[in-house]
Amino acid sequence: MDLRIQRCVVSHLRTRPKVLEIGPFVAGLDPDTESPFINYASPEPGVPITAADVTDLVAAFTGAGRKPRLEYVTSCSPGLEDLLTAAGFTVEERNQYLICLPERLNAHPVPDGLVLEEPSTDPDRAAVVAAQNAAFGDLPDERPEAAVARMRRNQERGGVVLGARTADGRWVGGGQGAPPSDGVSEVAGIAVIESFRRRGVGAAISAGVASRLFDRGVTVAWLEASGDDSWRVYERVGFAPAGHRLYISREV
Known part of the structure; x- marks a missing residue:
């Protein structure tokens, strides 16, 4: 289920007015708002991620005038949090998601x-x-x-x-x-x-x-x-x- 949810997140970001493909990350941006809850990135599940990829992500967000921010299902990119915190990121929230069939x-x-x-x-x-x-x-x-x-x-x-x-x-x-x-x-x-x-x-x-x-x-x-x-x-x-x-x- 984690994989399906993460793929859904990435797919939804690709519907934003401006989409950035940054190595293993997909960022969805909206020029009409600077809200970080709308402008954020998420990783492609299962794709390897390096510190250099995180550096490129930060550069892309700052170049677009947006706060670097990510939302993702943790099990789909298990080593990503360590890379992000090493690059100066701070955890906002850890949430459980719920599903309904x-x-x-x-x-x-x-x-x-x-x-x-x-x-x-x-x-x-x-x-x-x-x-x-x-x-x-x-x-x-x-x-x-x-x-x-x-x-x-x-x-x-x-x-x-x-x-x-x-x-x-x-x-x-x-x-x-x-x-x-x-x-x-x-x-x-x-x-x-x-x-x-x-x-x-x-x-x-x-x-x-x-x-x-x-x-x-x-x-x-x-x-x-x-x-x-x-x-x-x-x-x-x-x-x-x-x-x-x-x-x-x-x-x-």
Whole structure:
């Protein structure tokens, strides 16, 4: 499973507006934002990596005006962390990822007064983005229209975007699934504004995104949980721990 997830990560990076192939690394960059959570690299699984490759990676990121950063499944490049720390990288997080298979998915009812919809216009996409940012407490470092364009591209390439909307048209949360790669898709951005939490909205969105991905032929949906509360939500939906990923970066 680790290998399939890592291949999915690399494939997804290759859909970014600017792609850099740096020896064994693939970097996906977006000129509309400097966010390190969008601009990062990941190694091709099983490809040998040297200290010189890491040096080239740092040079490519700094040349592009971006912070050198990687996300990857640790078992697929077991010696990479030592090379990175020797080059001045610092571990940000070590996370377990969770997976869900179609037969494990548990449907969750949508709470009364809400509907789940895929936003089909840019104003609706902007409203979903705003709800996600409010839920995460983020101060975006990009123009709102850039996030909307990224969401639209995700849908156009076969990914899923799902929002929760009240009867009067207010979007209160959302989430998305990346365009599938070899039957694998990442679920991300599951968020609900504070006043609508603890009603089952997050579980309904998570299950809805996964269900739509499975309907489109995905056989493995995966995600990472940001805390104990979200972990419990995802387990109720049908996700289970499967492997480990590393976030690591270097200050410029």
